[in-house]
Amino acid sequence: MATQEQAQRLEGVYQAYADRLYRLSVSILRSCSDAEDCVADTFCRYLEKAPAFADGEHEKAWLIRVCVNCCRDLMRRRKLRAWLPLEDAAELTAAVPGTPALDAVSKLPEVYRCAVVLYHLEQLSIRETAVALSLSESAVKMRLSRAREMLRAELNDMDWR
Amino acid sequence: MPDKQSHEAYEEITMPVDLRGEILRRYTAARKARTGRIAQLSAAACLVLVIATALLLLYQRPGIYVGGNRLTASQTAVQTETVSYAGSFQRGADDAQSMRQTQSAIALKTGYNRDVCITVDGGMLLTEADGTWQYAGQSAALAAGQTVFWCPEGHGGDKPVLCTVADADGTLLQTLVLRYDETEHIYYLHTK
Numbered sequence: 001m002a003t004q005e006q007a008q009r010l011e012g013v014y015q016a017y018a019d020r021l022y023r024l025s026v027s028i029l030r031s032c033s034d035a036e037d038c039v040a041d042t043f044c045r046y047l048e049k050a051p052a053f054a055d056g057e058h059e060k061a062w063l064i065r066v067c068v069n070c071c072r073d074l075m076r077r078r079k080l081r082a083w084l085p086l087e088d089a090a091e092l093t094a095a096v097p098g099t100p101a102l103d104a105v106s107k108l109p110e111v112y113r114c115a116v117v118l119y120h121l122e123q124l125s126i127r128e129t130a131v132a133l134s135l136s137e138s139a140v141k142m143r144l145s146r147a148r149e150m151l152r153a154e155l156n157d158m159d160w161r
Numbered sequence: 162m163p164d165k166q167s168h169e170a171y172e173e174i175t176m177p178v179d180l181r182g183e184i185l186r187r188y189t190a191a192r193k194a195r196t197g198r199i200a201q202l203s204a205a206a207c208l209v210l211v212i213a214t215a216l217l218l219l220y221q222r223p224g225i226y227v228g229g230n231r232l233t234a235s236q237t238a239v240q241t242e243t244v245s246y247a248g249s250f251q252r253g254a255d256d257a258q259s260m261r262q263t264q265s266a267i268a269l270k271t272g273y274n275r276d277v278c279i280t281v282d283g284g285m286l287l288t289e290a291d292g293t294w295q296y297a298g299q300s301a302a303l304a305a306g307q308t309v310f311w312c313p314e315g316h317g318g319d320k321p322v323l324c325t326v327a328d329a330d331g332t333l334l335q336t337l338v339l340r341y342d343e344t345e346h347i348y349y350l351h352t353k
Contacts, residue, residue, distance in 0.1 A: 006185070006188070007181075007185060010181060010184060010185065011181070014180075014181055014184075018176045018180070019174075019175045019176050022174065022175065022176045023171060023172075023174040023175075026174055027171070027174075032177065036176070036177075036178065036180060039176070039180060040180050040183050040184050040187060041187075043180070043184045044184055044187045044188045044191060047184070047185075047188045048188065048191060048192070099164070099166055099167045099170045100167075101164055101166075101167035102167050102170055102171060121167075121168070121171045
């Protein structure tokens with residue numbers, strides 16, 4: 001059984017980051033139920049590993065990175081065990097609230113989508129995004145640049161810088 | 162940057178359900194599963210260890226070991242023969258008779274001349290003209306024209322020792338395995 005200490009540890013971090021991680025997961029996975037699963041897995045790993053953090057920023061970076069990895073794992077499993085008909089998948093996607101810009105982001109390929117969500121929507125710095133995605137800063141910049149090109153083409157005149 | 166409306170829409174996305182109970186349940190289940198896996202792995206490791214030990218013992222039992230090293234398959238394909246009652250190899254006239262018996266038997270079995278010389282703890286027992294034995298070095302034995310049974314590790318109790326047989330010129334003639342049984346005072350000669 002989970003101890004009282006672990007429940008208390010979860011309480012604080014859950015209050016602080018649950019919504020943020022959920023938003024991130026929904027944006028990457030385009031599915032509310034998968035995002036819930038991913039957030040639960042992230043906090044579960046947090047309890048299992050019980051890492052020692054230098055400060056709040058370190059903790060935030062760790063959680064985002066684990067969450068992104070969980071999302072990627074889930075997407076990989078989806079590829080291997082995809083059995084939902086396309087119509088159902090479309091319904092799941094439709095369940096995510098959005099705007100034309102967010103819809104366009106959700107249509108980006110996964111590698112670009114993660115970078116855009118972390119940098120533009122979660123407003124992490126280039127360096128933080130690079131850490132979360134295990135990439136170099138120049139690779140992140142390149143992905144963002146390409147993603148913006150795709151978004152401009154999709155949204156015509158929207159200003160993505 | 163995305164438009165303000167998109168940002169607001171993004172910020173409005175919130176967790177629809179409280180997952181804390183689910184997270185603690187998953188964590189407990191994962192911990193139980195891990196404990197179970199550790200127990201299974203430990204049991205498997207113990208089983209492997211037991212099997213490996215048993216195989217090692219079975220493999221070791223029929224082997225012949227020289228200086229702690231197991232002889233190769235061709236070396237172990239030997240025939241064990243009781244050569245003779247030998248007594249203990251001690252310097253002195255008391256052992257001369259048994260020594261000579263052993264020597265004769267070995268010479269007979271191996272086909273080398275009767276005046277063989279067998280080492281004791283690196284030294285040599287040299288046959289004198291009157292049939293007695295003398296503690297001497299290998300070079301003295303060779304100089305005396307005797308065939309040398311050179312056991313560099315000594316007889317070493319029950320452990321077999323590798324003996325090289327050399328002629329008077331010091332040329333290597335044969336390698337033999339000789340094991341001395343201290344309880345029975347018998348030399349076992351292993352020949353191919």
